[in-house]
Amino acid sequence: xxxxxxxxxxxxxxxxxxxxxxxxxxxxxxxxxxxxxxxxxxxxxxxxxxxxxxxxxxxxxxxxxxxxxxxxxxxxxxxxxxxxxxxxxxxxxxxxxxxxxxxxxxxxxxxxxxxxxxxxxxxxxxxxxxxxxxxxxxxxxxxxxxxxxxxxxxxxxxxxxxxxxxxxxxxxxxxxxxxxxxxxxxxxxxxxxxxxxxxxxxxxxxxxxxxxxxxxxxxxxxxxxxxxxxxxxxxxxxxxxxxxxxxxxxxxxxxxxxxxxxxxxxxxxxxxxxxxxxxxxxxxxxxxxxxxxxxxxxxxxxxxxxxxxxxxxxxxxxxx
Numbered sequence: 001x002x003x004x005x006x007x008x009x010x011x012x013x014x015x016x017x018x019x020x021x022x023x024x025x026x027x028x029x030x031x032x033x034x035x036x037x038x039x040x041x042x043x044x045x046x047x048x049x050x051x052x053x054x055x056x057x058x059x060x061x062x063x064x065x066x067x068x069x070x071x072x073x074x075x076x077x078x079x080x081x082x083x084x085x086x087x088x089x090x091x092x093x094x095x096x097x098x099x100x101x102x103x104x105x106x107x108x109x110x111x112x113x114x115x116x117x118x119x120x121x122x123x124x125x126x127x128x129x130x131x132x133x134x135x136x137x138x139x140x141x142x143x144x145x146x147x148x149x150x151x152x153x154x155x156x157x158x159x160x161x162x163x164x165x166x167x168x169x170x171x172x173x174x175x176x177x178x179x180x181x182x183x184x185x186x187x188x189x190x191x192x193x194x195x196x197x198x199x200x201x202x203x204x205x206x207x208x209x210x211x212x213x214x215x216x217x218x219x220x221x222x223x224x225x226x227x228x229x230x231x232x233x234x235x236x237x238x239x240x241x242x243x244x245x246x247x248x249x250x251x252x253x254x255x256x257x258x259x260x261x262x263x264x265x266x267x268x269x270x271x272x273x274x275x276x277x278x279x280x281x282x283x284x285x286x287x288x289x290x291x292x293x294x295x296x297x298x299x300x301x302x303x304x305x306x307x308x309x310x311x312x313x314x315x316x317x318x319x320x
Contacts, residue, residue, distance in 0.1 A: 019081035033148040039073040042130030043233040046080035047073035049211035074111035078230040092173030099230035141252035157272040250279035262294025
């Protein structure tokens with residue numbers, strides 16, 4: 001039996017509240033750095049539509065908890081149930097892009113400190129997806145002492161081919177509006193006809209969309225339904241990854257690292273992880289894993305259990 005608890009945690013900025021969820025076995029009595037894991041999401045969807053989305057009876061968070069872990073997610077500001085910046089109540093073009101990567105990293109720090117205090121430990125493990133990899137990596141470079149192990153799922157790095165699929169070009173406002181049609185088009189990028197449906201059944205696709213809409217009550221005012229996502233990550237991509245400028249120094253990461261992605265990832269292609277991997281020169285151990293027949297959202301596709309098991313193995317290797 002699993003326990004699920006939700007918390008609103010103060011961010012470093014006064015008035016900002018962050019949604020943190022915990023899943024763990026009801027009989028879990030041991031809380032230590034090697035079995036406490038914090039997930040952080042990517043640039044578009046909330047954690048409820050990814051890490052804790054129940055498909056075929058189980059979510060990734062629930063699966064990790066069932067392995068004897070104390071599992072958390074945090075929604076950085078502007079996502080899910082966390083505080084929405086005031087700019088999101090105005091038309092997007094009224095303000096510049098909001099929630100940059102350094103802001104997200106500070107929000108991660110608030111969640112980490114909350115968990116450290118709650119469990120009385122000195123460090124925990126981190127897992128990021130997509131933009132969450134940049135957030136977790138940036139946080140780790142300044143707080144290695146608080147990080148036990150670092151898993152980066154679908155990591156980005158300097159972009160030498162095209163632009164991010166989240167970047168539609170043109171001037172950027174504070175946030176972007178994401179529709180079901182946009183989600184399906186992005187997820188099918190580069191796939192042969194019919195392959196998207198094979199990887200993710202329509203019922204799973206619909207479950208993702210419903211969770212994404214539900215995480216942003218504003219979606220109920222839109223026809224067709226849509227949800228909002230801050231554009232800080234897109235601005236960062238333009239200023240850093242697309243310009244060949246690192247957002248952080250991989251050599252400053254001094255904990256064990258896993259880079260893991262799927263072979264058909266069009267958002268963060270394999271060359272990015274292959275370029276990043278040898279730069280992790282001060283990680284005590286590092287591994288790069290590529291899973292076949294999957295895309296950037298492998299966590300909601302048919303081969304997701306391979307992802308779960310590989311990440312689970314990485315964290316288990318950190319136990320005494």
